[in-house]
Amino acid sequence: MELEELLASRFSTLSEKGLLKELEDVGMVKDYLSGEKLMEIGQYIKAIPLVLEGSLKVLREGEDGNELLLYFLEAGDSCAMSFTCCMKDEKSSIRVIVEEDTRILFVPVKYMDEWMMKYPSWKNFVLMSYSGRFSELMNTLDAIVFHGLDDRLLKYLHDKSKATKKSQFDIKHNEIAQDLNSSREAVSRLLKKMENLGVVKLGRNKVELLDKFEQYYLN
DNA sequence: ACATTAAGTGATT
DNA sequence: AATCACTTAATGT
Numbered sequence: 100m101e102l103e104e105l106l107a108s109r110f111s112t113l114s115e116k117g118l119l120k121e122l123e124d125v126g127m128v129k130d131y132l133s134g135e136k137l138m139e140i141g142q143y144i145k146a147i148p149l150v151l152e153g154s155l156k157v158l159r160e161g162e163d164g165n166e167l168l169l170y171f172l173e174a175g176d177s178c179a180m181s182f183t184c185c186m187k188d189e190k191s192s193i194r195v196i197v198e199e200d201t202r203i204l205f206v207p208v209k210y211m212d213e214w215m216m217k218y219p220s221w222k223n224f225v226l227m228s229y230s231g232r233f234s235e236l237m238n239t240l241d242a243i244v245f246h247g248l249d250d251r252l253l254k255y256l257h258d259k260s261k262a263t264k265k266s267q268f269d270i271k272h273n274e275i276a277q278d279l280n281s282s283r284e285a286v287s288r289l290l291k292k293m294e295n296l297g298v299v300k301l302g303r304n305k306v307e308l309l310d311k312f313e314q315y316y317l318n
Numbered sequence: 319a320c321a322t323t324a325a326g327t328g329a330t331t
Numbered sequence: 332a333a334t335c336a337c338t339t340a341a342t343g344t
Contacts, residue, residue: 248332271323271324271325272324273324273325281332282333282334284333285332285333287325288327290325291325303323303324303340303341303342304324304341320343320344321344322341322343322344323342324340324342325338325339326338327336327338327339328335328337328338329334330334330336331333331335
């Protein structure tokens with residue numbers, strides 16, 4: 100797909116003709132393969148990423164090197180962290196890993212201020228994506244604080260399915276455990292329970308969400 | 319057939 | 332719910 104179409108379909112709230120033209124002129128498109136590291140903790144951010152296609156994982160790291168998944172990014176998202184990070188010229192406090200092959204449009208930071216003034220739909224986009232990320236983080240936070248691992252696992256699978264638009268994942272129980280900062284055994288046991296309930300189907304390196312999953316997730 | 323890696327299980331704290 | 336020790340199952344060479 101051409102950039103113009105991608106912008107129109109994934110970022111339909113960006114409306115001004117001038118803005119779209121500038122995005123096309125000034126932005127740099129880059130492709131990434133699954134598993135690549137897009138951003139490492141401590142790195143400086145030089146551009147705002149707009150996710151055109153694919154999906155990514157945003158991770159936080161603990162002192163001992165443990166990882167914790169904060170949220171997924173999907174097509175149409177941007178990285179809220181990058182807005183403030185760029186403006187304050189701060190190091191990244193997160194790591195970003197490519198989940199599925201991804202295409203990203205990078206916008207140099209220097210246009211941020213100008214566009215915020217010039218294009219209402221850009222300002223709106225930045226604000227919206229910020230508030231969206233914020234409430235997503237709140238959800239993750241209270242899943243951790245107020246709920247058990249079972250709820251977190253459900254949310255994880257649900258979010259992953261939403262980000263990748265797939266219901267079947269090639270993933271090891273161990274990898275899920277790392278994202279949740281938990282143990283493989285605990286994840287295996289919970290998945291097993293879910294399989295017995297007919298909510299998921301398991302295989303080696305494979306987890307499939309069944310029709311019943313969505314319903315179960317909501318309860 | 320053998321080695322390696324993923325997943326399942328029970329016990330312990 | 333985390334960790335350990337161990338078993339069982341699946342997969343690659």
